[in-house]
Amino acid sequence: ATDGSTATCSFSVTISDNQVPRLENIPADITVAAAPGECFAMVYWMEPTATDNCTPAHQIIREGTARPGDVFPVGTTRVHYTAYDAMGNQSQVQSFAVTIKDTEAPALTLPPDLTVQCGDPLPAPWTTVQQLTAAGGSATDNCAEETITFRLLNETKSREACPYILTRTYQAADAAGNSTTAEHRIFVEGEGEMVQPETEEEVRLKGAMAGTTITAKATGDWNVASNWNPEQVPTWEDDVVIPSPHSVTLTQDQSCNNITIESGGSLNISGTNTLQVYGNWTNNGTFTVGSGTVEFTGTGSSTISGNAASEFYNIIINKGSDITSVVETNGFGNITNAGNLTITNGLFKITTGTFQFTSNPNIPSTAGFWVNGGTLSCVSASSLGFSITNSGGLVRISNGTLNVGTATGNSLTTSGTTGEFEMSGGTLNIAARLVNTNGFATITGGTINLSTIGHANSSDASFHMSHNTVLNINGGTINFSKPNGSGFYDINIINAANKSIANNTFVMGSSDTDDGTVFKVNSPVDFFNFSVFAVKNITVVVDGYPLTISNQLTLNDGKIDVATDNQSIMVNSELTSAISNTTGYIIGNLHRAIASSGTATYFFPVGNGTNYTPLELTFNSLSNSGTFT
Numbered sequence: 088a089t090d091g092s093t094a095t096c097s098f099s100v101t102i103s104d105n106q107v108p109r110l111e112n113i114p115a116d117i118t119v120a121a122a123p124g125e126c127f128a129m130v131y132w133m134e135p136t137a138t139d140n141c142t143p144a145h146q147i148i149r150e151g152t153a154r155p156g157d158v159f160p161v162g163t164t165r166v167h168y169t170a171y172d173a174m175g176n177q178s179q180v181q182s183f184a185v186t187i188k189d190t191e192a193p194a195l196t197l198p199p200d201l202t203v204q205c206g207d208p209l210p211a212p213w214t215t216v217q218q219l220t221a222a223g224g225s226a227t228d229n230c231a232e233e234t235i236t237f238r239l240l241n242e243t244k245s246r247e248a249c250p251y252i253l254t255r256t257y258q259a260a261d262a263a264g265n266s267t268t269a270e271h272r273i274f275v276e277g278e279g280e281m282v283q284p285e286t287e288e289e290v291r292l293k294g295a296m297a298g299t300t301i302t303a304k305a306t307g308d309w310n311v312a313s314n315w316n317p318e319q320v321p322t323w324e325d326d327v328v329i330p331s332p333h334s335v336t337l338t339q340d341q342s343c344n345n346i347t348i349e350s351g352g353s354l355n356i357s358g359t360n361t362l363q364v365y366g367n368w369t370n371n372g373t374f375t376v377g378s379g380t381v382e383f384t385g386t387g388s389s390t391i392s393g394n395a396a397s398e399f400y401n402i403i404i405n406k407g408s409d410i411t412s413v414v415e416t417n418g419f420g421n422i423t424n425a426g427n428l429t430i431t432n433g434l435f436k437i438t439t440g441t442f443q444f445t446s447n448p449n450i451p452s453t454a455g456f457w458v459n460g461g462t463l464s465c466v467s468a469s470s471l472g473f474s475i476t477n478s479g480g481l482v483r484i485s486n487g488t489l490n491v492g493t494a495t496g497n498s499l500t501t502s503g504t505t506g507e508f509e510m511s512g513g514t515l516n517i518a519a520r521l522v523n524t525n526g527f528a529t530i531t532g533g534t535i536n537l538s539t540i541g542h543a544n545s546s547d548a549s550f551h552m553s554h555n556t557v558l559n560i561n562g563g564t565i566n567f568s569k570p571n572g573s574g575f576y577d578i579n580i581i582n583a584a585n586k587s588i589a590n591n592t593f594v595m596g597s598s599d600t601d602d603g604t605v606f607k608v609n610s611p612v613d614f615f616n617f618s619v620f621a622v623k624n625i626t627v628v629v630d631g632y633p634l635t636i637s638n639q640l641t642l643n644d645g646k647i648d649v650a651t652d653n654q655s656i657m658v659n660s661e662l663t664s665a666i667s668n669t670t671g672y673i674i675g676n677l678h679r680a681i682a683s684s685g686t687a688t689y690f691f692p693v694g695n696g697t698n699y700t701p702l703e704l705t706f707n708s709l710s711n712s713g714t715f716t
Contacts, residue, residue, distance in 0.1 A: 089215035094527045095565070097229075108139035108147055108170040108178045116184040116525050116555050118503065121161050121191065127228040128187045135181065137170035147172055153185075159188045161230055161263075162449075163478070163502045163524055167546045179631065180575065182546045184524035184553065186478075186502055189263040191229045197257065197271045198223040204251035205277035211254055214340035214361065219257075226259040234262040236405065236431060238363065238384065239342070241323065251649070252274050260405070262450040263478075264432060300326040303333040303352070309341050323365050323385070329354055329372065337362055338381070344385075348372040348393070356381070356400075370397045371419065378426065383414045383433075391440075392418040400426035402442070406433025410455045410481055415441045422461075430454045437461035437487065447473040451504050455481025458513060464490040465497065472497040472518065479503030484513045484533060492518030496542045499504045501526050504555075509533065510563065522547050523556040530591065531562040539599065543572030548609075558586035558612075567606060570598045576607045576630070583611040589637075595627050596620030596645070613637045613659070619645045619671050629654045636660075642671030642692060650675030650695075668692040670701050681706060 099244055114132045121128050132155050136374060137147040148171040153164070163186045170178040193413070197219075203209065213219045216226050216237045226235050237259050243266035245252040260266035304316040312318045314335065316322065321327050323342040328377070330333050331351020337360050346368035348354050352372040355363060356379035365385035370393035372403040389406070391397065391414065403422045406412040415436040416422045422440030430450055436457040443466040455477075456463065468475055472494030475482070482489075482501065491499045498520035501508045506526030510531045515521075519542035538549040549567055552558045558580070571577050578593070580586060593614055595606045600623045609631035611646040617636045621643030629649040634656045649656050655676035658665050679689055691702040 104141045104172070104174045105176065106140045107176045108142065108172045108179045110137050110149075110168055110170050110178050111128065112136050112576050113168070113181045113185045113372040113554075116186065116553060117190060118186040121187050121189050121229065123191065126189065127158050129156060129158050130187075134648045135168050137172075137178065139172040139176075139512060140173070142172035150639045159185050159187050161189045163187075163476070163500070165524070165546050166648050174294065180546055184416070186525070187541045188478075188503075189230050189261065190265060190267040192267040192615040193226055193228040193235055193259040193261050195257065195259040195267045195269045197226045197269050200272040200274065202276060203276040204672055205275055209253065209273060209275075211339070213237070214239060214342075214363075216259075225639050228259075228261045230261060230263070236260045236403070238382070238405075239270060239323070240363060242382050249278055250274070255596065256531050260431060262431070262451070300328060302328040302330060303335050305376045306332075306334045307336070309337045310339055323363060326366070331372070334373075345369075348374060348395070350395075366393070368397065368417070368656045369393045369397045374398065376400045380426075386412060388413040388415070390414070391422055394419045396421040397423075399424040402426075402428050404428075404430045404433050404435045404454070409433055409453050410434040415459075416442075416461060428457055428463075429557045434481065437463055444473075444475070444555040448475050449628055450475070450477045450482065452479030452482035452503060455483065455507075457481070457483040457485070458487045458489045459483075460486045462488045462490070463706070464488075465492055467493050470494060474498045474519075476508050477503075477508065478502040479505040481509070483507075483509040484515055485511045488514045488516070490516045491585070494518060496520075497540070498522055498547075499543070500524065501528065518542075520544065520547050520549050520551060522553075523558070524553045524556045527557045528552060528559070530560045530565075533563045535563065535565045536597070537565065538569040538571070539566050540578070541569030541572060545573040545575045548576040550580075551576075553585065554582040556585070558588075560591045560615075562590045562595060564592045566594045566597050568599045569601075570604050570606050576609045578606075578608045578610055580610040580612050586612045588612055589615050589671065592616035592618060594618045594620060596623050602624060604618045608634060610634070615639075616641070619643060619647065621669065628652070629656065633657055636665075639665055639667065641667045642673075643669045645671050646694075647671075648674045649677075663687050663689055666690055666692065668701075672701065 111134045119128050139147050142609045151168045153166045163184050165182045165184050167180050167182040169180050195645045206467045240256045240258045242255040255271045258266050258268045301315045301321045305314045307314045312320050321343045326345040327343040328347045329352035330349045334353040336355040337356050340361045342363035350371045354374050356376045359378050361380040363382045363384050367389045368391045374397050378400050380401035384405045386407050404414050406414050412433040413436050417438045424442050427445040428442050432453045434455045438459045440461045442463050472492050474497045475491050497518040500522040502524045508528045511531045515535045517537050519541040602623050605626045611632045614633040615637050616639045618641035625645035627647045630652045633654050637659045640658050657678040659680050661680045661682045672694045677693050686707050688705040694700050
């Protein structure tokens with residue numbers, strides 16, 4: 088003013104800290120053995136550190152779901168960490184797996200040895216823990232004792248004639264595959280009848296009786312010797328044949344080597360009894376089981392086959408000591424189970440038939456299953472359903488269908504350094520998540536449908552590959568139906584160093600996806616083909632790392648949002664058709680690779696949350712390749 092008066096004004100400058108803190112030095116997955124005699128272990132680790140652009144490190148609040156020195160049960164537990172700065176900004180949740188392995192074998196105590204007189208009937212072998220306990224023995228384990236499996240491995244005689252010693256070897260195994268054996272001896276005293284020296288032919292025939300073929304000659308009880316030819320009750324060494332018109336009923340636990348039910352013949356398992364089969368199962372006749380169990384056991388590989396239907400109730404696969412022992416279903420008749428499937432040792436190869444788990448299956452490192460044309464499903468009477476846990480074993484799909492879960496959160500999780508998930512064909516349907524906390528994931532074909540029912544997990548994505556997982560994708564399609572309801576990622580791939588993706592398509596959304604669904608993606612690994620499903624107005628939010636696509640981006644509908652987390656999207660293919668667009672577009676920075684020669688027109692389907700402002704650029708006389716943003 089000319090009169091010397093002054094006026095003042097002021098304004099405020101507000102600096103907002105909206106940058107989240109970062110967690111660093113997250114521990115790698117930890118695997119330790121349970122403490123001796125216990126079903127848990129105390130575990131220690133170095134806690135992660137946290138940094139922030141404003142808040143000093145000592146003022147950053149770091150929260151974890153567990154602390155070093157905590158006790159963890161047998162199995163896999165994920166430990167989650169989150170950091171908060173002084174403004175309340177929350178870091179991304181980081182996690183690692185703590186796996187406690189049960190390496191302790193059960194304790195097996197047999198009753199005292201017995202003495203019987205020559206000619207007296209021999210006591211039947213014990214085939215269940217209940218029978219063992221009633222006889223004065225015991226089988227205990229550091230973990231859940233109800234999961235112990237008990238069986239007769241073999242029995243041997245010191246000589247054929249009295250007096251002799253009959254030695255029976257028993258085994259107790261826990262759910263982790265640890266086992267203990269013990270011997271029980273029966274001393275048969277006295278002298279047998281005086282007999283003439285055996286001729287060479289008699290000796291040869293008697294030798295053939297050990298592990299011989301025993302054929303049913305009458306209808307009746309398996310345990311009655313007179314129903315068989317020769318007249319002896321089959322043991323685990325003997326092959327069994329049930330011809331027409333005979334019907335044999337199992338009224339107590341029994342065993343055999345190979346078993347063949349001929350056309351017109353029939354086998355019935357009454358009550359909850361168990362038949363242990365050490366060899367092959369062939370059914371061309373009639374088989375009824377009630378609520379009994381057939382256990383495929385022993386060493387080597389075997390088959391379940393035949394022209395007639397084999398409708399089992401419970402099936403136990405307890406074959407050999409690793410997955411080189413295979414039990415394969417390959418019959419022409421319908422092969423199913425109405426009860427539960429338990430796999431403790433060996434590989435169950437499902438080439439034909441339809442099978443089910445009815446309780447939480449845990450596949451140990453000595454076992455696995457291979458869906459090779461048949462169908463395997465999780466079937467639960469509970470509204471909560473259940474998941475499949477692969478604790479160091481093998482899950483393989485090459486043909487057919489694997490259905491995992493019937494409720495929210497039901498997942499397929501592979502853990503342990505030896506754990507393997509392999510898919511080369513067929514279809515995998517998972518109610519919630521496909522998770523590898525360690526081990527290997529190899530996908531070379533087939534179709535994987537994830538989160539078909541949905542979940543809300545704040546640490547595991549629908550497709551979750553951990554830091555230590557070796558991931559190799561070279562084919563197939565992976566579809567996502569429902570989003571992670573917790574707001575955490577739907578795709579979370581950690582550590583690019585041991586992972587690769589090629590010749591594969593990730594599809595965000597399906598016909599079952601709700602309109603307006605938001606998916607979140609976090610991956611340092613390049614995708615090959617990436618697609619957003621049509622019609623549903625889907626938004627894919629890119630978080631953590633830029634979204635890089637090496638071959639084809641398909642935007643049928645909806646949006647890819649790379650702006651919210653200050654990321655970008657890069658399409659590395661120089662083909663002008665590398666982006667296929669209907670009505671979908673990108674919010675944020677789009678980078679496209681440009682050809683090194685000729686003339687080319689590239690489409691940039693970009694916009695913001697409300698405006699779609701696509702761009703089309705024509706490049707003339709190109710002489711060098713590059714990238715345009």
